[in-house]
Amino acid sequence: MIPPRTSYQRWLAYGCLALSMSLVGTYVALSKPLVAAFPVLLLAWLRFGIAALAMPHWLRRPHDEPPMTSRTRGLVFLESFLGNFMFSICMLFGVSMTSAVSAGVIMASIPAVVALASWFFLRERITLRIAAAIVCAALGIGLLAFVPTHAAGPEPSRAAVPWLGNLLVFCAVLCEAAYAVIGKSLTGKLGPKRIASLINLWGFALSTPFGIWFALQFDFGAVRSGIWLLLVVYAMAASIWTVWLWMTGLRHVPAAQAGIFTVLLPVSAALMGVWVLGESLSAVQLSAFGLALLGVVLATWPARRA
16 A cells, blocks of 8 residues: 655655666666676675675664564565575676676566566556556567667677576566565565665675685785776665665555666666667667656656546
């Protein structure tokens, strides 16, 4: 049940959701230099560890928040395991095997997957306008599927198995859908800051055995200072800013409607791939992303009141 909200609260929630997914797409594209410098499991461990150092005060339970039940604890673990840990692993391995634009093509299916999951698990009604927005996203990904992508810059390090990279990115799509649906359940029980800190702590715990194993064999002195700076920004964006923004917006918006904003993830990932990594983007691809943005407009356009 969505609590009553003013127009200001609704548009603020939309802004939080849009900014969150835009940041996710940006760091997904910019993670390509990081996966070239660090083993993926070591990178995930460093990300969770840096973020944990930045927000220990968010772990404290507010006075007006009830103690967590066993069900809530289970949901927090699943939110971290699927939407944080597995999403990071699948996405980092996936983008190391394919281009950022190709990853954007696959991630354009997130709104439809989120809508189906919210209908099945949360029993949310899919309105005609939300369905039209999902169709726009589906048309966009269908259009992109017929356009070959070419990287102008260095080829992916594991380009010999691009199908595996695409499959891993789609697994990340499923994880992102679980993240949206479980997060909707959690926002009625915990605050956004506490959710962000708890799922990051679980991510750190899950990745620690792998992180320590790779850290003992890794030459940290060979990493350039610019990569370290990028790692800190990546950790803050992935574990703190995007999670807090998403959970803040999700408190006031149904999961199916919030899922439409995930089209900004592939759009920003593809645009960063073009502007920063030197990948190509055709007029057809721009049209496809225009369809995706039309879906966002349909999902957020104010409904007429009786």
